Amino acid sequence: MLNVPSVDPKCLGQRLFEARQARGLTQQEAADYLQCSRPVLIAIEKGTRPAKPDEIIKLASLYGRTVHELVRPGEPVSDLQPHLRAAVSRAEPGNEEMEQAIRDLQQFAENYRQLETLMGTPMTSNYPPEVPLTDHVKVVAVAEDAAIRERSRLGLGDQPVYELRELLEANVGLRIMYGDLPSHIAGMYAYAGDVGCCIVINRRHPPERRRASLSHEYGHVIMDRYSPGVDYLTYPGRKPGNERFAESFGMAFLMPATSLRRRFHEIVSTKGDFQVADLCRLSHLYFVSVEAMAYRLEGLQLIPEGTMEHLRESRFEVRKAKGILDLPERPETDDRYPARYIYLAVHAYEQAKISEGQLARFLNVDRVTAREIVERVSQTTNVQDDGSVEESRFPSQKSLLSNT
Amino acid sequence: MRCAGNPMRVVVDTCCLINLYASQRLQAIVAASVEQAIIPKPVVEECLYIRQASEEDPNHLVPMTINLRPLIDDGVLLLTELTGEAELSQFVQLAALIDDCEAACLAIAVLRGLAIATDDKRAIHIATDLGVSVVTTPQLLKNWAEHASVAQNEVTNAILCIERYGRFRPHALCAHTQWWAEQRAL
Numbered sequence: 001m002l003n004v005p006s007v008d009p010k011c012l013g014q015r016l017f018e019a020r021q022a023r024g025l026t027q028q029e030a031a032d033y034l035q036c037s038r039p040v041l042i043a044i045e046k047g048t049r050p051a052k053p054d055e056i057i058k059l060a061s062l063y064g065r066t067v068h069e070l071v072r073p074g075e076p077v078s079d080l081q082p083h084l085r086a087a088v089s090r091a092e093p094g095n096e097e098m099e100q101a102i103r104d105l106q107q108f109a110e111n112y113r114q115l116e117t118l119m120g121t122p123m124t125s126n127y128p129p130e131v132p133l134t135d136h137v138k139v140v141a142v143a144e145d146a147a148i149r150e151r152s153r154l155g156l157g158d159q160p161v162y163e164l165r166e167l168l169e170a171n172v173g174l175r176i177m178y179g180d181l182p183s184h185i186a187g188m189y190a191y192a193g194d195v196g197c198c199i200v201i202n203r204r205h206p207p208e209r210r211r212a213s214l215s216h217e218y219g220h221v222i223m224d225r226y227s228p229g230v231d232y233l234t235y236p237g238r239k240p241g242n243e244r245f246a247e248s249f250g251m252a253f254l255m256p257a258t259s260l261r262r263r264f265h266e267i268v269s270t271k272g273d274f275q276v277a278d279l280c281r282l283s284h285l286y287f288v289s290v291e292a293m294a295y296r297l298e299g300l301q302l303i304p305e306g307t308m309e310h311l312r313e314s315r316f317e318v319r320k321a322k323g324i325l326d327l328p329e330r331p332e333t334d335d336r337y338p339a340r341y342i343y344l345a346v347h348a349y350e351q352a353k354i355s356e357g358q359l360a361r362f363l364n365v366d367r368v369t370a371r372e373i374v375e376r377v378s379q380t381t382n383v384q385d386d387g388s389v390e391e392s393r394f395p396s397q398k399s400l401l402s403n404t
Numbered sequence: 405m406r407c408a409g410n411p412m413r414v415v416v417d418t419c420c421l422i423n424l425y426a427s428q429r430l431q432a433i434v435a436a437s438v439e440q441a442i443i444p445k446p447v448v449e450e451c452l453y454i455r456q457a458s459e460e461d462p463n464h465l466v467p468m469t470i471n472l473r474p475l476i477d478d479g480v481l482l483l484t485e486l487t488g489e490a491e492l493s494q495f496v497q498l499a500a501l502i503d504d505c506e507a508a509c510l511a512i513a514v515l516r517g518l519a520i521a522t523d524d525k526r527a528i529h530i531a532t533d534l535g536v537s538v539v540t541t542p543q544l545l546k547n548w549a550e551h552a553s554v555a556q557n558e559v560t561n562a563i564l565c566i567e568r569y570g571r572f573r574p575h576a577l578c579a580h581t582q583w584w585a586e587q588r589a590l
Contacts, residue, residue, distance in 0.1 A: 352525035357503025
């Protein structure tokens, strides 16, 4: 016999409330659409008057949601959207792309939590201790120390980190999605009690920029964890303390001073010089932009201040220089969702815990693309004894603990 | 899983409809294997793309938009909507468990006493619990192959098209996986 969970009017009301707000509609407008009074709509949103099936379907259509999104089990992630929306409305009033990005982040957080619940694998968080900023500290020095401590805590030493997104998700427990943000925005950050730290990085930016944005957002996790915010590529005037901390932390985390100094001195002692080509090679080694590397070396007083400005004025072309030096592109996924999320969704689908429609919705793709993702995740490549390569289905559900 | 006999009236779920479309023989398969193929509106909205070979490189697959309109206009597929309090209520209840498309198909199947055509394991579990008969893509193809005396290469080609353009293969526990593999290899 099918066990259908009853829809909790309070959870449904909360989802309807948030969906209406996200759509920018007033209670009166929604009530008019439903052809009911405003007090009835308020009662539905409060959960004191259960919504009828036809009302749920109509409201889902009005708010651009599926019925499943509104009635699915579990409480909504409540404190993510309103806080971020408040931060965005101050900085980017009426920006529809940002509104969509907030909705996407909310959806991502809820989906992630649902998948973890279904699969019985909650995210293990291993957040760093917070670093409070007081009035009389040198922000850059505090950020530099925090980056060293954090690298030590995560066992990274002082070498370049390549798979930053995977590292911060697996070892720290951050939820990181790539979203389509307006091009002048680097990323967004928010914390919600039941899902923890959630980050959106601008998917439209090149990989080096995405990594810089991610390590910057990580700085916010350390410095002002409970303050949601939007980060821009540039700030007019002097940045506030928390932004200077996040900026300095991000650079120090990606380009640790000790290994950078060592490499710089090796180059100078070997060649007797440090040239533009060396700057490009170092930036490639640390997987950061040439600009970020130049500023970092300036900050460490290894090259003269103003070097990057000088290069810019002389119309230095990074892409051309990298081509001449034959520096290969580093493989970097621009998947919207992190690998763990995709694995959870695919395995939930394979174990019939979610349907193909839900899978496509979780992955934000059409059905056939969802099938391709399942193929990609479930297949493994084997090299046979004769050297031939064979693709086979990965036996993901086979127990390795039983003898049978 | 209860397998429905032939002929029958079936609600076709998105996953199965995509497969039939990708076979390039949807009309023939439907005509030979079911009495009436019914599709709820959410299924049409969800049935977006299959793959096709790129014009520049035939080994490379690119998206191709699914156009169900001619099949609906010709009466091959009967478009339907959720109607009445009981169907709406059943739909909302099921939507708590699965996506809207699958919930709509199951609600209609339960309330109108129809079978459901789906390959989705989750939808099949729920259909079985609800006492709804289930047919799958391999079963529809098998019915077509057996009842319409289709040439072997036609069956093989239909299977290969579904695999290539619909990116579908029946899962290991499906009753007709063996038949599928045998036909594919012929």
